[in-house]
Amino acid sequence: MLKNSLLSKNNQTNLNILYRYYSNISNTKNSPKGFKTGTFACGLKKSGALDICLVYSEKECNVAAVFTENKVKAAPVLLSKSLIDKFNNKGFQSLIINSGGANACTGPEGEKNANTMSTLSSNLVNAKQPSLVMSTGIIGQQLDMIKVQNGIKKAAENLKDDWLSAAKAIMTTDKVPKLVQKSVEINGKTVNVTGICKGAGMIHPNMATMLCCICTDADISEDALKSALKHSIDYSFNSINVDGDMSTNDTVAIFSNGVAGNQKLTDTKSTEFLNFQKCVRETATELAQMIVKDAEGATKFISIIVRGAADEASAKVVANSIATSSLVKTAIYGEDANWGRVLAAVGYSGADVTPSKISMWFSAGDGKNIGIGQKNDPQNSMQFLKDGQPTPKDEERAAKLLSNKDVGIIVDLNQGNTDYTMWTCDLTVEYVKANSHYRT
Amino acid sequence: MLKNSLLSKNNQTNLNILYRYYSNISNTKNSPKGFKTGTFACGLKKSGALDICLVYSEKECNVAAVFTENKVKAAPVLLSKSLIDKFNNKGFQSLIINSGGANACTGPEGEKNANTMSTLSSNLVNAKQPSLVMSTGIIGQQLDMIKVQNGIKKAAENLKDDWLSAAKAIMTTDKVPKLVQKSVEINGKTVNVTGICKGAGMIHPNMATMLCCICTDADISEDALKSALKHSIDYSFNSINVDGDMSTNDTVAIFSNGVAGNQKLTDTKSTEFLNFQKCVRETATELAQMIVKDAEGATKFISIIVRGAADEASAKVVANSIATSSLVKTAIYGEDANWGRVLAAVGYSGADVTPSKISMWFSAGDGKNIGIGQKNDPQNSMQFLKDGQPTPKDEERAAKLLSNKDVGIIVDLNQGNTDYTMWTCDLTVEYVKANSHYRT
Numbered sequence: 001m002l003k004n005s006l007l008s009k010n011n012q013t014n015l016n017i018l019y020r021y022y023s024n025i026s027n028t029k030n031s032p033k034g035f036k037t038g039t040f041a042c043g044l045k046k047s048g049a050l051d052i053c054l055v056y057s058e059k060e061c062n063v064a065a066v067f068t069e070n071k072v073k074a075a076p077v078l079l080s081k082s083l084i085d086k087f088n089n090k091g092f093q094s095l096i097i098n099s100g101g102a103n104a105c106t107g108p109e110g111e112k113n114a115n116t117m118s119t120l121s122s123n124l125v126n127a128k129q130p131s132l133v134m135s136t137g138i139i140g141q142q143l144d145m146i147k148v149q150n151g152i153k154k155a156a157e158n159l160k161d162d163w164l165s166a167a168k169a170i171m172t173t174d175k176v177p178k179l180v181q182k183s184v185e186i187n188g189k190t191v192n193v194t195g196i197c198k199g200a201g202m203i204h205p206n207m208a209t210m211l212c213c214i215c216t217d218a219d220i221s222e223d224a225l226k227s228a229l230k231h232s233i234d235y236s237f238n239s240i241n242v243d244g245d246m247s248t249n250d251t252v253a254i255f256s257n258g259v260a261g262n263q264k265l266t267d268t269k270s271t272e273f274l275n276f277q278k279c280v281r282e283t284a285t286e287l288a289q290m291i292v293k294d295a296e297g298a299t300k301f302i303s304i305i306v307r308g309a310a311d312e313a314s315a316k317v318v319a320n321s322i323a324t325s326s327l328v329k330t331a332i333y334g335e336d337a338n339w340g341r342v343l344a345a346v347g348y349s350g351a352d353v354t355p356s357k358i359s360m361w362f363s364a365g366d367g368k369n370i371g372i373g374q375k376n377d378p379q380n381s382m383q384f385l386k387d388g389q390p391t392p393k394d395e396e397r398a399a400k401l402l403s404n405k406d407v408g409i410i411v412d413l414n415q416g417n418t419d420y421t422m423w424t425c426d427l428t429v430e431y432v433k434a435n436s437h438y439r440t
Numbered sequence: 441m442l443k444n445s446l447l448s449k450n451n452q453t454n455l456n457i458l459y460r461y462y463s464n465i466s467n468t469k470n471s472p473k474g475f476k477t478g479t480f481a482c483g484l485k486k487s488g489a490l491d492i493c494l495v496y497s498e499k500e501c502n503v504a505a506v507f508t509e510n511k512v513k514a515a516p517v518l519l520s521k522s523l524i525d526k527f528n529n530k531g532f533q534s535l536i537i538n539s540g541g542a543n544a545c546t547g548p549e550g551e552k553n554a555n556t557m558s559t560l561s562s563n564l565v566n567a568k569q570p571s572l573v574m575s576t577g578i579i580g581q582q583l584d585m586i587k588v589q590n591g592i593k594k595a596a597e598n599l600k601d602d603w604l605s606a607a608k609a610i611m612t613t614d615k616v617p618k619l620v621q622k623s624v625e626i627n628g629k630t631v632n633v634t635g636i637c638k639g640a641g642m643i644h645p646n647m648a649t650m651l652c653c654i655c656t657d658a659d660i661s662e663d664a665l666k667s668a669l670k671h672s673i674d675y676s677f678n679s680i681n682v683d684g685d686m687s688t689n690d691t692v693a694i695f696s697n698g699v700a701g702n703q704k705l706t707d708t709k710s711t712e713f714l715n716f717q718k719c720v721r722e723t724a725t726e727l728a729q730m731i732v733k734d735a736e737g738a739t740k741f742i743s744i745i746v747r748g749a750a751d752e753a754s755a756k757v758v759a760n761s762i763a764t765s766s767l768v769k770t771a772i773y774g775e776d777a778n779w780g781r782v783l784a785a786v787g788y789s790g791a792d793v794t795p796s797k798i799s800m801w802f803s804a805g806d807g808k809n810i811g812i813g814q815k816n817d818p819q820n821s822m823q824f825l826k827d828g829q830p831t832p833k834d835e836e837r838a839a840k841l842l843s844n845k846d847v848g849i850i851v852d853l854n855q856g857n858t859d860y861t862m863w864t865c866d867l868t869v870e871y872v873k874a875n876s877h878y879r880t
Contacts, residue, residue: 072787072795072828105783105795107829139780140830243766245781246788326683326766326867327875334876340579341685343545347512348686355512355545388512389547390580427766429872435767436774436868 030183032192032217034058034259036159037166042151044100044137044144050169052151055095055213056125056159061255063092063132064226066233068250074104075114076133077251083118083130089222092255093127095213097134097170098148099198104139104248113143120149124156134211134251136172136198167196170211174200178290184279186272189262191218195283197252199291200242209247212237212287218276219258220265227268228277229254236284241323241424242295243431254280292423297430300332300407304422307371307412314351314413315420321349322409322422329427332407337362337398339384342409357414360385364401367408381410470623472632472657474498474699476599477606482591484540484577484584490609492591495535495653496565496599501695503532503572504666506673508690514544515554516573517691523558523570529662532695533567535653537574537610538588539638544579544688553583560589564596574651574691576612576638607636610651614640618730624719626712629702631658635723637692639731640682649687652677652727658716659698660705667708668717669694676724681763681864682735683871694720732863737870740772740847744862747811747852754791754853755860761789762849762862769867772847777802777838779824782849797854800825804841807848811859821850 038054045051065084067077083092096117103110118130135143167177181194197212220228233252258264265273293301304322309315322328325345331338339360346353361370363381370381382398383391401407478494485491505524507517523532536557543550558570575583607617621634637652660668673692698704705713733741744762749755762768765785771778779800786793801810803821810821822838823831841847 068788070784070787071789071791071793072783105780105825105829245765245767245784248784248787325685326871327685330872330875333872336876340545343512344510344685344688347510347688348508349511351511353511385545389545427872428876429869431766432770432773432867432869432872435770436776 030181030192030194031161031163032194032215034217034257035215037162038155038157038159039162039165039169040151040154042147042154044098044147050165051098051100052148052155053097053166053169054121054152054155054159055166055215055255057093057215057255057257059257059259060091060093060128061257062090062220062222062225063253063255064089064222064229065251065253066229068246068248070246070248072105072248074102074135074249075106075110076103076135077249079111079114079118080132080134080251083132087129089226091129092132093129094122094125094131095134095253095255096121096131096152097211097213098143098151099136099170099172101135101137101141101143102139102249103135103143106140106142109142113145116145117148117152121152121156124153132253134249136170136209136211136249139248163194163196170196170198172198172209173296174198175294178287180283180286182279182283184275186218186262186265186276189260191260191262191276191279192216193279193283195287197287197291200294200296210237210250210291212252214254214280214283216254216256216280217258217260218256218265219260219262220256220276224265224268224273225254225256228273228280231277232281232284235281236288239422240288240292241320241422242292244324289423292425295425296434297428298425299428300405300426302332302424302426303366303406303408304424305367305371305408305410305419307410307419308414308416309418309420310416312418312420315418317351318346318349318353318411318413319420319422321345322411323424326427329424332402333426333428335399335402337382337384337402339390342411343385346411353413354415356388358385358388359383359412359414361410362398362401363408363410364404365406365408367410370408370410371412372414470621470632470634471601471603472634472655474657474697475655477602478595478597478599479602479605479609480591480594482587482594484538484587490605491538491540492588492595493537493606493609494561494592494595494599495606495655495695497533497655497695497697499697499699500531500533500568501697502530502660502662502665503693503695504529504662504669505691505693506669508686508688510686510688512545512688514542514575514689515546515550516543516575517689519551519554519558520572520574520691523572527569529666531569532572533569534562534565534571535574535693535695536561536571536592537651537653538583538591539576539610539612541575541577541581541583542579542689543575543583546580546582549582553585556585557588557592561592561596564593572693574689576610576649576651576689579688603634603636610636610638612638612649613736614638615734616730618727620723620726622719622723624715626658626702626705626716629700631700631702631716631719632656633719633723635727637727637731640734640736650677650690650731652692654694654720654723656694656696656720657698657700658696658705659700659702660696660716664705664708664713665694665696668713668720671717672721672724675721676728679862680728680732681760681862682732684764729863732865735865736874737868738865739868740845740866742772742864742866743806743846743848744864745807745811745848745850745859747850747859748854748856749858749860750792750856752858752860755858757791758786758789758793758851758853759860759862761785762851763864766867769864772842773866773868775839775842777822777824777842779830782851783825786851793853794855796828798825798828799823799852799854801850802838802841803848803850804844805846805848807850810848810850811852812854
């Protein structure tokens with residue numbers, strides 16, 4: 001556990017940046033029809049906080065999911081993956097999640113326990129198929145299955161429309177619950193999309209960290225659902241970077257039960273599908289940004305905008321190189337407009353850039369509308385590099401721009417027409433403290 | 441410039457770790473015959489320290505060099521590369537280096553200045569060919585060429601056998617000069633190898649950081665010299681990682697003038713060549729390790745040993761993934777034997793590992809002789825993972841092991857017979873402070 005002194009310091013650091021988002025979270029505003037959640041504090045968390053979350057759908061759901069690419073996969077990841085394959089992405093009615101233990105690096109006993117969670121929870125809600133399973137928390141320790149089984153029973157006894165409790169029950173080092181609820185009109189029917197996730201960087205000792213569950217009452221085919229999820233993840237969870245480390249348990253799953261009664265979405269080129277996909281993408285993007293904003297020790301939310309790339313692959317490579325540079329991230333922490341470090345990160349990214357074409361800006365806010373051919377509001381931005389060479393500096397104004405909580409780094413490669421945005425946070429003294437001195 | 445308070449704090453942090461190496465540095469013990477160096481403080485450094493270094497060889501040298509892969513290359517890098525190509529790696533007698541200005545992102549004027557440095561210095565020493573050029577320091581600023589030209593003249597007037605001054609003249613944020621001198625017997629002749637380098641992580645704002653010059657009196661063909669340099673760099677400068685950031689000026693060059701009078705080395709399979717190559721490799725490895733030990737804010741020197749890999753490529757990928765993990769590096773800073781973070785970094789490295797085969801140890805010292813089938817001195821090491829599952833822990837003893845200044849992380853993939861070692865340092869509060877708050 002984190003030392004109290006550090007935790008309170010971190011909380012203070014993050015309070016401003018978090019408050020804005022926490023205050024936006026409301027419960028059961030646009031909950032997807034036909035879904036219920038049950039939660040319980042079974043004692044896996046010593047604090048006595050909620051640690052079991054059961055998500056249930058009256059109707060059978062189509063399911064799409066994306067799992068960690070880490071070769072070291074936790075037992076629930078392996079189980080959920082095999083269940084989705086076995087049942088061809090359909091027929092699921094339940095998902096069981098526990099926090100307070102990741103069930104990773106736990107061998108055959110861990111596999112047995114994940115199976116028990118799956119079958120017990122699906123039996124309790126009379127689902128035809130086993131539940132999908134997600135676990136998060138300490139790795140390398142067996143779950144206390146007496147507590148877990150009791151927790152699952154209690155959660156199943158009290159199913160209701162309470163997504164905020166669900167979001168709370170999956171938290172580990174998160175300082176705020178992460179819940180987004182959106183709606184979209186599809187052929188005259190309201191389709192609801194609700195997502196919960198947890199994650200605050202892969203920051204905690206032996207913690208497995210990022211989980212997300214999105215539920216929608218849309219009627220949509222398995223293939224279209226897969227397509228919408230893949231697209232949404234590319235521009236949300238795959239477009240954030242806290243510290244470059246990837247957890248053993250990362251799972252994002254989407255459930256659709258069709259209760260909204262819209263005309264079934266099957267054609268991924270139709271306007272209706274694209275509107276639905278946009279809603280899922282925005283839900284996922286807001287959740288992903290919440291993870292960055294909740295990152296341990298972070299004091300700044302950084303938007304990295306790469307413009308004018310030859311193609312999306314190179315735009316991503318450049319953005320990721322900047323987002324993972326310790327030197328860029330410490331410079332932003334120090335509110336130092338250090339364009340040299342950004343340029344170096346662009347140069348070694350591996351993308352085929354032309355140094356003499358690169359222009360660069362820093363901005364307050366999200367950096368939208370900054371770049372070659374953009375509006376370029378000089379009140380909120382400052383150019384530092386033009387065609388590969390430094391422009392005259394105004395250090396004082398630069399420092400003022402970067403004193404904002406939200407800052408943008410805009411790099412125009414001037415090679416093509418592709419833009420791409422990635423989000424990250426600064427690298428701070430508090431991050432290092434939180435990740436090095438954690439024992440009580 | 442760094443704030444004084446921070447600088448002195450960093451110096452204290454590093455004093456112990458550095459003293460051991462600094463105390464080993466001696467001057468002109470085994471200097472390569474036929475080489476001289478000239479240095480001068482021309483005023484590029486405000487501190488008045490040495491900032492010009494001229495390396496001269498009486499005889500024409502074969503030269504091999506490796507340059508940064510960063511797409512953004514400084515003017516001296518582009519010039520030196522083109523000169524070596526133009527003259528087919530031979531006929532060089534001089535190298536001119538300045539610190540206090542990297543001549544990067546300086547456009548056509550920067551190219552002209554690099555050319556001036558090259559021709560002025562080669563003319564002053566009556567070399568047939570232009571000098572190679574290296575520059576290090578602030579990027580994005582033009583060099584003060586009046587100072588530089590005066591400095592080159594003064595350096596050329598006072599050539600002598602003084603490699604320690606040469607090592608000092610190329611320092612920027614380095615806290616110690618980096619000089620290694622070695623000798624090897626080749627067919628009854630003593631062959632000397634001397635290397636100087638500079639670098640302390642790419643840590644300083646707008647600094648371009650790593651340079652290395654190795655001089656030898658060996659008689660060796662151009663191709664054999666290239667081969668020896670490539671091999672040596674793979675296991676030295678390409679096997680260290682301070683913060684993952686790559687500078688715009690990284691250059692490593694080796695000069696051989698043949699004055700030792702050994703039978704010319706041409707066959708890269710001969711014992712004589714391999715002995716010479718080993719000497720160059722050891723010189724380069726010691727220099728590279730000095731860079732890690734001098735890294736801003738570092739308190740630990742970490743050896744990452746990957747054993748039992750299927751091939752060298754996968755061993756390197758795994759080692760690099762561990763060495764660039766912020767979570768692993770902060771854990772070591774906190775003296776926390778956090779095997780979960782190491783395992784996660786192995787898992788997401790991209791190498792095709794089998795989680796259930798992986799074993800892992802932490803050690804005091806360099807971690808040699810730890811692993812499956814090794815001596816495994818239990819006094820200095822502790823196993824944390826056996827065949828993918830955690831072993832019983834003794835936290836107190838683990839903390840004691842990791843309280844050493846030198847620590848090892850040993851990962852046995854148990855898939856093949858390839859071992860590979862990489863060196864890095866911890867990620868500390870001082871690193872973040874030094875890289876974020878640098879202005880006076």
